[in-house]
Amino acid sequence: MLKKQQLYHQLKQDIQLQHWAAGQVLTQQQLARHYAVSRIVVRDAQHALMNEGWLVAHGKAGMQVPGFSAAEAEELCMLRLQLEPLALQHAVTNMSFSQLGQAEDLLAYITASNSLAPYQRGELNWQFHRILYQSCAKPHLLRLLAQLHQQVARYLGYQEQVQAYADTSAAEHAELLSLLRHGNSGLAVALLTRHIAEAGALLVQWLHKQQSA
Amino acid sequence: MLKKQQLYHQLKQDIQLQHWAAGQVLTQQQLARHYAVSRIVVRDAQHALMNEGWLVAHGKAGMQVPGFSAAEAEELCMLRLQLEPLALQHAVTNMSFSQLGQAEDLLAYITASNSLAPYQRGELNWQFHRILYQSCAKPHLLRLLAQLHQQVARYLGYQEQVQAYADTSAAEHAELLSLLRHGNSGLAVALLTRHIAEAGALLVQWLHKQQSA
DNA sequence: TTGACATAAAATGTATACATTTTATATTAG
């Protein structure tokens, strides 16, 4: 049941795994034949993925698989940098210990599971951040951030070094939680800012190297 | 032809004109019967409007017409405040005189047409701002801003005082263009910030009065 | 009366069929 969700996830995964190459134009019929579902389902999945940046409109017919660019990654990182510290700032005043606990559980789970696909790791990472921002009580801000992370996620399958960075990231996450638990919100926001900038810089740098190779 | 676009605009307008009241749940069948189109078309229009905040998901079936709240307006304004000065900052370095000219033409048109519906006025206002931001070369930022303005637009039909504020707004727009034309980007960004904050404060204040009445 | 359960009604998801638009192909006039 719920073929729409199924196809949505399948198609997203296949794009990430480069089963459909960047630049390729995917038509409704093509996908409907390939996945053996009706075009209606394909249409819905395509629209959903377009809203999340996994596909881009291509003239009148078909949708195109977008490529990767350092400039885009840099833009996405800049937007995160502009919005996430703000979210945390508004969230700290209402944050509960139960939320901190949730975040700690998730962090423990992430560090424990050492064989995650980049996609899953990215998703869990976003869930961790979202727990921290949740209590900011700004639904639109949270929605924009969710979108941004969706689009960043597109790059994660690409980024081999995620593994190497995972330890640093987890350590910073732990420190962030510690600062929040002790009510040191100023330092927490500063650390978060540095954390996002760092991850973004690594990704952008890596993309530049790829591009020149 | 293109019934989808037609229904999309019609439904959006009918929501803004409160033909469909806030809180009401709109089902596919209901709308399909009312507008005499197929449910497929309704589905597409509903999804598009949901992505823009004109409708919100309502459990498993139907979509709900959202209400208005000062808190939401304040949030939207805060996000504009956080992102638009940034967009202008990145845009000024690449801005061309032809773009400034476009903006001036649009401003002249807006001030000349004195009998615009709130909806049209809001749309033109966004187009003016977008011209200024265009050359920032940050497609995702521009997309987020377009979304934000879409959602702010929902409040414009509501705001009677828009007429009174129109003159102030136009004057500030003119001053903004003047500053940009003379390369005074620092002051331009500062003015833009004040401009957005001002408009937001007025709207929020007005909503609070409405709420208490 | 209340609550659980069976049943009917209604709404949405999905597939197929048809209409329209777009795109590619081939043909012909210049």
Added chain:
DNA sequence: CTAATATAAAATGTATACATTTTATGTCAA
């Protein structure tokens, strides 16, 4: 040979029909 145009192929938009899920209704036992 080029360019414009007519024509065929393919893709999307839209409507209808069917399947599944959800929601409301009503009955019956405790």
